[in-house]
Amino acid sequence: MLQVAVNEDEPVASRRRRVAGLVRDQAGADLVVLPELWTTGAFAYEEFGGEAEPLEGPTFEAMAKAASDAGVWLHAGSIPERDPDGPLYNTSLVLSPSGDLAAAYRKIHRFGFDKGEAVLMGAGDALVTVRLPQTVVGVATCYDLRFPELFRGLVDAGAETLVVPAGWPERRRSHWTLLARARAVENQAFVLACGTAGTHAGVPQAGHSIVVDPWGEVLAEAGPGEEVLTVDFDPATVAGTRERFPALKDRVLGLDRPRR
């Protein structure tokens, strides 16, 4: 995972070039993951409109080239997407090792309550999973981490590895770690949660990207600054955990409405 520092003194185009270089350096990895809105910064709301790009715009082009040069699957984090016929979206891109767009996910839960992303961007309405050679990946973005039903939906769709790019603020770092572990334990899945470092729009970022196994153990955790966090894991652990401790089979469905 590439925990990119997002500071406003670095122009977006320079950061895009720098991150492409970091992706190229990961040749030999199976999957590389970038954070949420790493071009603008997740809290730089006033930049969203000016930096918004089509799905296959400059960030896609730079990341597709980097992924194919490195020969890796790349979860390229998210971009402010400009839909020609609709609003902006916070959209994650997953690219194959040949640089093709394998999946795009529009963030479902927008952050900010009555401001920021929640008013400037539209909400996605579709769960997204991607089959990689080693595992089925379910994608979610930042604030989505607070909504367990989304992750259950991904598990029901076959996800074994939950990838969560984020721009999580330092002031709620304890929630980040706790929620990443909770989503891993309750879904008996790997969680790869990749945040940003640095400070933008006056909001210090938490860093501390984290990889959690299906038993809730932390396999790796980054520090606060820019960092490449590398981890080896065996996706077959998911099936083994679900078989040995089959709690997912004990779910009682239909409890979302109180019974009379």
Ligand SMILES: O=C(O)CCC(=O)C(=O)O
């Ligand atoms: O839920 C949080 O505390 C942070 C969410 C967030 O920063 C985001 O979704 O961009």
